[in-house]
Amino acid sequence: MEVTERDIQKQIQKAKEGKQSAFNFLLDHFWNQVYGFQLKRLNNEHDAEDITIEAFAKAFDKIETFDESYTFSTWLIAISKNIHIDKTRKKNASIYEQTTDASEEHIKKIPDQSPSQEDLLITEQNLAELLRFIKKLKPHYQEIINLRYFQEMSYNEISDQLEEPLSNVKVRLLRAKKLLAEIIHEHHKH
Helix, strand or coil: CCCCHHHHHHHHHHHHCCCHHHHHHHHHHHHHHHHHHHHHHHCCHHHHHHHHHHHHHHHHHCHHHCCCCCCHHHHHHHHHHHHHHHHHHCCCCCHHHCCCCCCHHHHCCCCCCCCCHHHHHHHCCCHHHHHHHHCCCCHHHHHHHHHHHHCCCCHHHHHHHHCCCHHHHHHHHHHHHHHHHHHHHHHHHC
C-alpha cells in the first residue's frame, strides 16, 4: 500500500497527540531517507546511524513545533544536518557528553507501556531461536534489546546504564525492535 501525503499528515497529528504507533510509523517511513542522507555525507555507517537516531529523538521531542506547511522529511533532514554540524564543531566531545534540550515532559510523550506489534512478535519467539536472531543485530542494538527484554530495565534505567539521553534510548529501541521483527519475519518466510 502506497503511503500518501495525507497519511503522513494524519500520523504527524497522531504523534503530536503522543500516539506510540504514529512514532513507529514515522520512524519506519522516514528512516532510510534520513539515514541515507547522512551515510552519503559521512561515509560511515555507525556515525550515520547515531546521527539519524539523534535526529529522530530530537524531532519526536519537538514534534508539536513541526509546521505542517513544510515537508516532514525536509524537517527531519534539516535536524540531522544541524546535529552533524554540531558534532563536527564539537569533534572532541563524545556522544555520551551530549544531552538533548528536551524537557522530561516531552520525552515522556513516547509511552513506555503499550506493547507494539514488534514487542508481541519478539515475546512469542522460542528463547533459543530469539537469541540467534538477536545475534544477527549490530552490537549496540543487541545491547539495548538485552537491557530491555532480558534484564527488564525501564527506559530510564537503560538511559542511565548507557549514559545516553532518554530520547535516544527510545528511538534506538524502536529501531532495534523493528530490525529484529524483520529478521524474525524473514526467517518465518523460509
